[in-house]
Amino acid sequence: QKEVEQNSGPLSVPEGAIASLNCTYSDRGSQSFFWYRQYSGKSPELIMSIYSNGDKEDGRFTAQLNKASQYVSLLIRDSQPSDSATYLCAALIQGAQKLVFGQGTRLTINP
C-alpha cells in the first residue's frame, strides 16, 4: 500500500511567521508531488507541484523535495490569516495516473 504521511496538526503559527508543513511518502518510485490547500467546506486547490530534488519557490510558498529521504515540505513565508486551511500533500504513484493523499495538516494563523 503506497502511503503519504502528514502530521494532522493542528499547527498554530503567529501572523507574519514561517509555517512549515511536512510530508513523507513510502513509494520510492514516486516522481511528482503536489500540495493542495483546502478551506473548510471547500474542495482542494492545487498550490504547488514539485518534481526535482531541491526547492521550488512561488511567491510566499516554497516546496522542498528530498527523494533520498522521501520527504516533501511546504514553507509559507509571512503567514497571513487567509492561509488558515488544511494542507494536503499528494504523491503520484509510479506506473499509475492517480495520486495518493496524506490526511492533511490543519494550519491556523493567529493574528
Add this chain to the structure above:
Amino acid sequence: DVKVTQSSRYLVKRTGEKVFLECVQDMDHENMFWYRQDPGLGLRLIYFSYDVKMKEKGDIPEGYSVSREKKERFSLILESASTNQTSMYLCASSSAGTRNGYTFGSGTRLTVV
C-alpha cells in the same frame, strides 16, 4: 472560469433511493476520479476512469457504480443510498499521466436520511 463542474452543491436523499452525482470537465482531460472525504478519514478513492467507457475500482467501491459515456462526463451512482454514504463527494480530473496533478470540482455534500 469553472473547469470541473459538479451538478449539485448540496443534496438530501432518502435511504434506499438511487442517487446520481454528475461531474463534467471542460479541459479535455483523459482521467477522471471520484473521491469521498470524511473527517478523520481523508480522501478515499471510489472509482476512476482513464478513458471513455473505461472504469476501475478504487479503494472503496462497494455500494457505488460509475458511468463514463463521454470523455467530459463522469457520473457516480449510489445504487441504494444508505446513511453511511453521507459524505462530501469530490470529482477530479487530470491530463494523461497526471503529471500536473488533479483539478477538483467544488464538491457535493450528500446527506442520506
